[in-house]
Structure formats: C-alpha cells, structure tokens
Amino acid sequence: METIEISNIGLLFGFLLLIIPILISYFLDLRMIKPTLWSVGRMSVQLALVGIFLEYIFNLNNFWLNFLWLMIMIFTAVFSAISSSKIKLKVIFLPILVAFTIPTLAVLLYFNALVIRLEYLFEARYLIALGGMLLGNILSVSIVGINSFYQNIRSQNKFFSYRLGLGSTHGESLAPFLRNSFQLALLPALAKTATIGIVSLPGMMSGQIIGGSSPSTAIRYQIAIMIAIYVCGVLSVLLAILLSNKKCFNSYGVLKENIFK
Amino acid sequence: MKQKIIEFRNINLSFKSKTIFKDFNFIINSGEKIIVFGKSGTGKSTLLNLLLGFKQPESGEIFFNGEKITAQNIWDIRKQIAYVDQDVMMGEGHVQKIIAEYFSFAANSKIKFTPLELTELLERFDLEPVILTKDIGQLSGGEKQRLALVVALLLKRPVMVFDEVTSSLDPASKTIVIRELLKNSKSTLLIITHDEEWQYQKNVRIFDFKEKKWKQ
Numbered sequence: 001m002e003t004i005e006i007s008n009i010g011l012l013f014g015f016l017l018l019i020i021p022i023l024i025s026y027f028l029d030l031r032m033i034k035p036t037l038w039s040v041g042r043m044s045v046q047l048a049l050v051g052i053f054l055e056y057i058f059n060l061n062n063f064w065l066n067f068l069w070l071m072i073m074i075f076t077a078v079f080s081a082i083s084s085s086k087i088k089l090k091v092i093f094l095p096i097l098v099a100f101t102i103p104t105l106a107v108l109l110y111f112n113a114l115v116i117r118l119e120y121l122f123e124a125r126y127l128i129a130l131g132g133m134l135l136g137n138i139l140s141v142s143i144v145g146i147n148s149f150y151q152n153i154r155s156q157n158k159f160f161s162y163r164l165g166l167g168s169t170h171g172e173s174l175a176p177f178l179r180n181s182f183q184l185a186l187l188p189a190l191a192k193t194a195t196i197g198i199v200s201l202p203g204m205m206s207g208q209i210i211g212g213s214s215p216s217t218a219i220r221y222q223i224a225i226m227i228a229i230y231v232c233g234v235l236s237v238l239l240a241i242l243l244s245n246k247k248c249f250n251s252y253g254v255l256k257e258n259i260f261k
Numbered sequence: 262m263k264q265k266i267i268e269f270r271n272i273n274l275s276f277k278s279k280t281i282f283k284d285f286n287f288i289i290n291s292g293e294k295i296i297v298f299g300k301s302g303t304g305k306s307t308l309l310n311l312l313l314g315f316k317q318p319e320s321g322e323i324f325f326n327g328e329k330i331t332a333q334n335i336w337d338i339r340k341q342i343a344y345v346d347q348d349v350m351m352g353e354g355h356v357q358k359i360i361a362e363y364f365s366f367a368a369n370s371k372i373k374f375t376p377l378e379l380t381e382l383l384e385r386f387d388l389e390p391v392i393l394t395k396d397i398g399q400l401s402g403g404e405k406q407r408l409a410l411v412v413a414l415l416l417k418r419p420v421m422v423f424d425e426v427t428s429s430l431d432p433a434s435k436t437i438v439i440r441e442l443l444k445n446s447k448s449t450l451l452i453i454t455h456d457e458e459w460q461y462q463k464n465v466r467i468f469d470f471k472e473k474k475w476k477q
Contacts, residue, residue: 159350162409165313166416167340167368176352251332252314 003211015040058124066124070131074100077135081143087150087244091259095243099142103235104134107228115224130225133204137189137229138236145185145237150248152177153255160255170253178241185237186230193226202226263290265327266420266449267312272321274307281307282318285473291419294443294450296459299470305453306347306424312451313339313422340368343413347425348402351409356400357393360412374415382411387437402429407438414445422451427458 006014018040025032057065078097082089085096112118112126121127153160153174163173196202204225208218248259269287274280281304289295299305310316311323314335323330325338352359360379364372380390386407392400400408406426413421423442427435435458442450443462452459460467467476 156350158346158348159352161313161315162344162346162349162351163363164315165339165342165344165346166363166366166412167336167342168366169336169368172366252317252335254315 054124054128057128061120061124063122066122066127069124070104070127071101073128073131073135074104077139081139084143086147086261087248087259088261091247092146092240092244095240095247096142096146098243099236099239100135100138102239103232104131104138107134107232107235111224111228115228130228133225134229134232137233141185141189141233142236142240145181146240146244148184149177149181149241150244150255150259152180154257154260157255164253170249173253174245181241182234182237186233189230189233193230196222196226265289266291266325267451268324269308269311270322270324272311272318272323274311274316274318274321276304276307279304282321285321287468289449289451291449292447294462294465295452296462296465296467297451297453297470298460298467298476299455301425301455303470305455305470309344309346309422309424309451309453313342313344341419343416343418343421345406345409345413345423345426347428349405349409351397351405351412354397356395356397356408359397360393363412364415369416372416379411379415382414383408385437385441386411387434403431403434406430407434410438410442418448420449420451421445422453424453425455426452427454427456 018036021036022033024030025036057069074097078093078100081096081100082092085092108127108131109121111130112121112123116126118126156177160173160177192200202222205218205222208221209215213221247256249255265288267287267289269282269285272282272285272287274282274285287308297305297308307316311318312325312330314330314332325334325341328334328338330338352362363369379393383390383392388404388407388411392404392408397405397408406429410423410426413423421442427438430438435456439458439462442452443465459465468474469476
C-alpha cells in the first residue's frame with residue numbers, strides 16, 4: 001500500500017480551510033487573524049526548510065551528519081528548557097545538557113539496536129524521528145522536575161530545615177522533595193499513556209497507518225516508543241536533579257538563595 | 262564542675278544592613294535551662310540558625326561540646342540536638358507515618374520507643390493518642406506544635422532547642438508544655454521566646470536578647 005502524495009493543489013485546499021477561522025475571527029472581532037496567519041506561516045516555512053534539509057540528510061545518511069543534526073536538536077531543546085527555567089543558566093546549563101544528551105542517546109541506541117533491531121544504528125530516519133519524540137518529552141518533564149524540586153525546597157524551607165535539624169543526611173533531607181517533583185513531572189504523562197488507544201490515537205501511530213504500515217506494526221512501535229519516552233523522562237529528571245545538586249546546596253546542606261533567576 | 266556545651270565567640274552578623282550580632286558572646290553549660298527572651302523581629306531565631314548551621318556568621322566561631330562547628334561536623338552535631346521551630350512543618354500525610362519517617366533516618370533508627378511511651382508522652386502534652394491515626398492536615402497549629410515537641414523528646418537528645426513553641430498555644434496548654442519541658446533535668450534546654458510566662462519559672466537562666474545580657 002503506497003501513501004498518496006499531497007499535491008500542490010491538495011495543499012492549497014489544505015490552506016483554504018483557514019478561511020473558516022479567519023471569517024469567524026473577522027465577524028466576531030476576535031482579533032485572531034494576525035496570530036493565525038503568523039503561526040501557520042511560520043510553521044509552513046520552518047517545515048519546508050526542515051523538509052528540504054531532512055531529505056538531504058536522509059539521502060546522504062552519513063554518520064557524522066546524522067549525529068550532528070541530533071546534537072543540534074539536543075542543544076536547541078537545552079536552550080529552550082533553560083529559558084523557561086527559574087534557575088540561573090550557569091547553575092543548570094551543564095546538568096541539563098547531560099540530562100538531555102545521555103538519556104536520549106542511551107535510550108535511542110538501545111531502541112534501535114534491540115527493539116527495532118536496525119542493522120545500522122545511526123539510520124537517519126529512525127535516529128532523527130525517534131530522537132525528536134524523546135527530546136520533546138524530556139523538554140517538558142525535566143523542566144517541571146527541576147523547577148518544582150528547587151522551588152518547593154525554597155517555599156517549604158521550614159519543612160526542609162526541620163528535616164536537617166532532626167539529623168537527616170543530605171539525601172534524607174531531599175527525599176520528599178525528590179518524590180514530589182518526580183510525581184509532578186511524570187504522573188501526568190503516565191495518566192495520558194493509560195488512555196492511549198481509547199481516547200487518543202497518537203500522532204506517530206496515525207502517521208504510520210496513513211504512511212501504509214499495518215495497524216499491528218504501528219501499535220508495536222507505539223507501545224515501544226511510549227515506554228522509551230517514559231524511561232527517558234525518568235532518567236532525565238533524575239540526572240537534572242542529581243547533577244545540579246552540588247551547585248545548589250552549600251556544604252551545610254542548605255539551599256543557596258542565589259541560584260534563582 | 263560546669264561543662265560548656267554551647268559557646269558563641271565574638272560573633273558578628275548583620276542582615277539587610279541591620280546588625281543582629283556585634284562581638285556577641287554567649288555560653289551555655291551542660292544541663293542548663295536557658296530562656297532567650299526578646300520581642301519578635303529582633304533576630305532571636307538567628308541564634309538557632311547559627312547553631313544548626315542554617316546560617317554562618319560573618320565572623321566569629323561557634324563551639325559545640327568544645328568543638329568548633331564546621332561544614333564537616335555540623336551533620337553529627339545536628340544529631341545531638343532536638344529542634345522545634347515556630348510554626349513547625351513536619352510534612353504531609355498520616356501522623357504515625359510522619360513520625361515513623363523521622364525515626365527511619367540513619368541517625369535515629371537505633372532509637373527505640375514503645376507505643377506506650379509514645380501515648381504517655383502524647384497525653385502528658387494534652388494530646389489524644391487518636392491523633393496518630395489522623396492526617397496531619399487535620400491538626401490545629403497548637404496540636405502540631407505539641408506533636409513536634411513529643412517527637413523531640415522521643416529523640417532523647419542531650420540538647421533541645423525550641424523557637425517560640427508556646428506562642429500559638431492557649432494558656433492552659435502553655436502551662437502544661439512549660440512544665441513538661443522543664444521537667445527533663447538531664448538535657449540542656451535552649452528556649453527562644455517572647456512569651457512572658459517563661460520568665461517566671463524556677464531554675465532557669467534568662468538572657469535578654471535586646472540588651473544581649475543575662476538577667477538572672
């Protein structure tokens with residue numbers, strides 16, 4: 001089964017659908033015409049450029065180029081994460097970089113080698129497409145994890161001091177905060193995972209089915225990638241917190257105030 | 262022979278350009294019951310924060326049992342001090358589980374107490390043993406405060422420091438708590454308070470925090 005190409009005329013009809021929100025906005029004076037055109041326009045240009053680029057990369061399928069592109073994706077994710085973090089750049093840059101890179105690479109290679117069983121582990125189509133899915137998730141969970149961890153210790157300073165005062169080790173003093181930020185970061189995604197298949201058909205699965213894969217193949221991919229995304233998320237939250245830890249507490253075990261933006 | 266257990270030597274510390282300690286010296290001997298008295302907002306709690314290593318002085322030294330407090334030994338020193346803060350926050354959840362967690366700390370796991378000991382202590386502080394089965398969120402401020410004192414006593418530590426632990430209590434519980442805390446003759450007790458009632462107790466030494474002078 002071949003996927004039917006979307007022709008230029010077809011794509012034009014796709015854009016034509018936008019007349020509906022534009023007219024609604026016009027008559028109800030919602031002032032959403034400009035943002036609509038700007039967002040759709042920006043998306044189209046970005047995707048067109050990436051499309052040309054990916055076609056090029058996929059054809060070459062060169063190890064270094066694939067790897068470089070993956071690293072560019074990781075760096076972009078790191079900077080996006082840091083800009084929405086409440087903690088200073090110099091404190092969390094390195095921890096976040098490691099927390100994004102190591103889990104992505106490790107889980108990706110494991111996935112390609114043992115789950116999909118690719119002969120060439122750095123096959124561009126898999127490396128980049130799957131890497132993007134893992135990174136997208138890491139980006140949201142690790143920021144929730146690290147922000148809530150340090151902010152909760154700050155806002156519940158009395159509780160934190162009480163634990164220290166009662167003779168906790170550094171690890172013991174952090175335990176409830178660690179638990180809390182892991183739960184905040186990962187439980188929403190887990191809850192969503194539990195409804196997949198009934199409430200929602202994930203994008204990747206729909207894409208594969210439209211792309212001509214059998215539902216059975218699409219489902220196997222979906223199950224495996226959901227697990228990979230979850231594992232990757234857990235690892236990245238753990239690394240982000242563990243690696244930033246040393247810079248965020250003084251040697252008396254007290255949270256430093258100057259780490260916040 | 263009196264033995265020094267806590268000593269603040271030539272401490273200087275200011276906070277937001279307000280001087281809290283200037284060449285401050287303060288000595289407590291083992292077994293003494295000390296009341297540090299002063300109005301709120303004068304920085305009395307800093308005394309505790311310095312002793313427990315939550316803050317460091319700009320200059321000067323603090324000694325515990327003759328040993329200068331450093332980032333290395335503070336972890337062991339904290340294990341010898343039982344501490345309750347004003348508006349203590351012990352965590353969330355089931356009271357019995359919260360207590361169990363503090364006694365699961367490596368430092369406290371060897372401490373044994375019987376359920377009877379616990380309920381007796383609760384009753385001495387005018388708390389119903391049934392609170393053990395409650396969620397801590399259901400307890401009033403005064404109940405939480407007294408629960409934290411019970412935990413502090415169960416820890417059986419040589420030094421106990423309490424910051425404004427009676428200010429949120431009604432007069433009846435206040436009298437009970439003061440009596441119970443002063444009963445323990447072995448421990449060194451450091452009470453930080455603006456509560457007048459502490460001043461009329463026997464066998465205590467009172468330190469005027471504003472004047473930085475011993476009153477009796």
